[in-house]
Amino acid sequence: MNNLKEKLASKGLKATAQRLYVYEALFNSREHPTAEEVFRKVSKVLPSVSLSTIYNTLETFVEHNLVNKVLSESGTARYDAFVETHHHIYSEKGEIIADYYDDGLAELLLSYFSKKKIFDYEIKEVRLQIICSTKE
Amino acid sequence: MNNLKEKLASKGLKATAQRLYVYEALFNSREHPTAEEVFRKVSKVLPSVSLSTIYNTLETFVEHNLVNKVLSESGTARYDAFVETHHHIYSEKGEIIADYYDDGLAELLLSYFSKKKIFDYEIKEVRLQIICSTKE
DNA sequence: CTGCTTGCAAATGATTTGCAGGAAA
DNA sequence: TTTCCTGCAAATCATTTGCAAGCAG
Numbered sequence: 001m002n003n004l005k006e007k008l009a010s011k012g013l014k015a016t017a018q019r020l021y022v023y024e025a026l027f028n029s030r031e032h033p034t035a036e037e038v039f040r041k042v043s044k045v046l047p048s049v050s051l052s053t054i055y056n057t058l059e060t061f062v063e064h065n066l067v068n069k070v071l072s073e074s075g076t077a078r079y080d081a082f083v084e085t086h087h088h089i090y091s092e093k094g095e096i097i098a099d100y101y102d103d104g105l106a107e108l109l110l111s112y113f114s115k116k117k118i119f120d121y122e123i124k125e126v127r128l129q130i131i132c133s134t135k136e
Numbered sequence: 137m138n139n140l141k142e143k144l145a146s147k148g149l150k151a152t153a154q155r156l157y158v159y160e161a162l163f164n165s166r167e168h169p170t171a172e173e174v175f176r177k178v179s180k181v182l183p184s185v186s187l188s189t190i191y192n193t194l195e196t197f198v199e200h201n202l203v204n205k206v207l208s209e210s211g212t213a214r215y216d217a218f219v220e221t222h223h224h225i226y227s228e229k230g231e232i233i234a235d236y237y238d239d240g241l242a243e244l245l246l247s248y249f250s251k252k253k254i255f256d257y258e259i260k261e262v263r264l265q266i267i268c269s270t271k272e
Numbered sequence: 273c274t275g276c277t278t279g280c281a282a283a284t285g286a287t288t289t290g291c292a293g294g295a296a297a
Numbered sequence: 298t299t300t301c302c303t304g305c306a307a308a309t310c311a312t313t314t315g316c317a318a319g320c321a322g
Contacts, residue, residue: 014296014301035287050304055287057302071207075311076286092260105248109264112244121268124228128245128264132257150276150321171312186279191312193277211286212311 032078087128
């Protein structure tokens with residue numbers, strides 16, 4: 001998405017080539033890449049890019065809500081250009097298989113919780129981890 | 137719980153002092169300690185214990201389903217002696233605040249999914265991450 | 273006894289940081 | 298110009314591993 005330049009500007013961030021390519025790499029992937037994977041993709045078009053720039057860039061995006069950070073069971077961080085609330089489907093091994101979007105589900109959960117009046121705190125978000133047996 | 141010795145025996149694991157104390161440390165804590173925190177607790181009673189033994193012991197317990205491993209947003213692993221399915225309440229910062237047990241919720245979710253017939257895979261488990269605003 | 277476990281130290285993997293030069297605004 | 302950003306190398310943090318000695322079964 002090329003309105004990224006505007007989003008960056010509106011947040012006082014400079015629109016560098018590195019940032020544009022990192023975002024592009026994420027946006028064109030449905031695979032929740034790791035920093036290392038983003039690095040390999042961006043390297044193809046910007047061979048001099050460094051891994052630490054990838055990490056810094058991703059972290060900057062996360063802080064400014066342009067990108068989501070998700071953890072896999074192995075502890076390695078994965079990144080996702082889709083920031084709307086959604087759920088993740090995991091294999092038994094703990095790797096993320098897919099995203100799962102479902103508005104009805106959010107409503108169901110929130111009405112369930114408000115009926116039960118369980119929380120003193122305000123619920124900001126409810127995310128599901130759906131663990132499935134892997135089809136081989 | 138002291139039937140731990142039996143559980144260990146039944147799995148062909150030796151009941152060493154280290155293992156008993158690690159389990160005790162977890163069992164007496166509702167705070168999802170990290171390996172480091174378990175290490176500090178066990179050190180008090182067994183000063184010569186090493187951090188790698190803590191890691192190995194915890195990993196052994198996880199493999200044999202005596203203990204659960206949970207990830208905090210920071211990527212550091214936390215451990216939990218309660219292995220029944222339950223959910224975790226997180227602060228906005230991503231630290232785990234509390235456990236949340238709710239059988240009705242599991243049923244609600246499973247019936248929701250079976251009605252919608254979304255998945256080709258078998259759902260093994262559904263875990264919630266409930267993110268709450270922190271009450272200070 | 274004998275193999276599973278431990279403790280130590282070194283290795284690893286992921287991510288972060290300090291800093292000097294470089295490029296957007 | 299001036300501040301923010303990048304690339305490099307070194308540092309850090311959590312966790313894992315190899316190996317010799319120790320202890321439970």
